[in-house]
Amino acid sequence: MHFKGVKEHRLLQEWIERSRAKGYVDRELYRLKRYGSPVTIGMYRSKDPNFAEKFYLHSRRTDHLITLADNHYISLFDHTEISGAIKAVENLMTYMELENEKDRTALTQLNEDDDLDDALKRLLSLFLIACKGSDSIVDDSYLMR
Numbered sequence: 001m002h003f004k005g006v007k008e009h010r011l012l013q014e015w016i017e018r019s020r021a022k023g024y025v026d027r028e029l030y031r032l033k034r035y036g037s038p039v040t041i042g043m044y045r046s047k048d049p050n051f052a053e054k055f056y057l058h059s060r061r062t063d064h065l066i067t068l069a070d071n072h073y074i075s076l077f078d079h080t081e082i083s084g085a086i087k088a089v090e091n092l093m094t095y096m097e098l099e100n101e102k103d104r105t106a107l108t109q110l111n112e113d114d115d116l117d118d119a120l121k122r123l124l125s126l127f128l129i130a131c132k133g134s135d136s137i138v139d140d141s142y143l144m145r
Contacts, residue, residue, distance in 0.1 A: 012043075012124050015068040024064055024076055026116050031078075033112050040085035041119065042075040042107045043127040048096065058095040059088065074123075082109040082139055089137055104130040107139045 016022060028039040048054065051073065055065045064076040077085040085107050093103075106126035110119050122143070130138035 012068070012072070012127065013120075015070075015072060016074070016120060016124075019066050019068050019074070021066045021068065021074045022116060022120070024066060025074075025110075025119060028076055028078065029110055029114060029116060029119065032110050036112075037079050038081045038109065040077040040080050040082050040107055040109045041123055042077070042085065042089065042105055043123055044073040044075065045102070045104045045127075045131070046071055046073070047102060051096070054096040055092065058092050063088070082107060085109070086137060086139055093136070103136060105137045106130045107137065109140060 025041055028041070031037050032039055044051070051071070052065055052067060055063075055073075055075070059065075059075075062078045064078075066074045066076075068074060077088060080088065089105050089107065093105075104127065106123055106129070108119065108123050108126055114122075122140075126138050126140070126142060129142050130136070
């Protein structure tokens with residue numbers, strides 16, 4: 001699936017609405033606001049049929065992966081700032097041998113002033129940037145460009 005704009009953005013939003021992702025992200029936002037624990041969320045597209053198994057094999061026990069649909073996933077990196085999440089994803093890609101040029105990842109660190117919808121909109125925007133560009137990992141810094 002190639003993403004070109006508003007239609008794809010709506011499709012991704014629908015997938016998120018039907019998944020458990022909003023509940024997980026909302027819980028992590030609560031922890032961030034109450035305890036100050038950093039959290040980074042990510043969205044993946046991978047053609048690897050064993051992506052979820054490999055993710056859990058090569059990630060920390062505290063990291064969560066939620067299947068959306070059609071080879072798309074959302075992850076939560078608890079107690080992790082964006083720099084740590086980028087390193088974790090780079091390591092995962094190495095261990096998982098993800099070399100498909102269509103595999104994409106977007107990462108955003110949640111902020112204390114985020115609400116659930118804003119955080120997910122930012123993640124979706126970053127994911128669409130990743131899908132349109134040549135970089136396999138896109139993070140919050142891309143919104144500053």
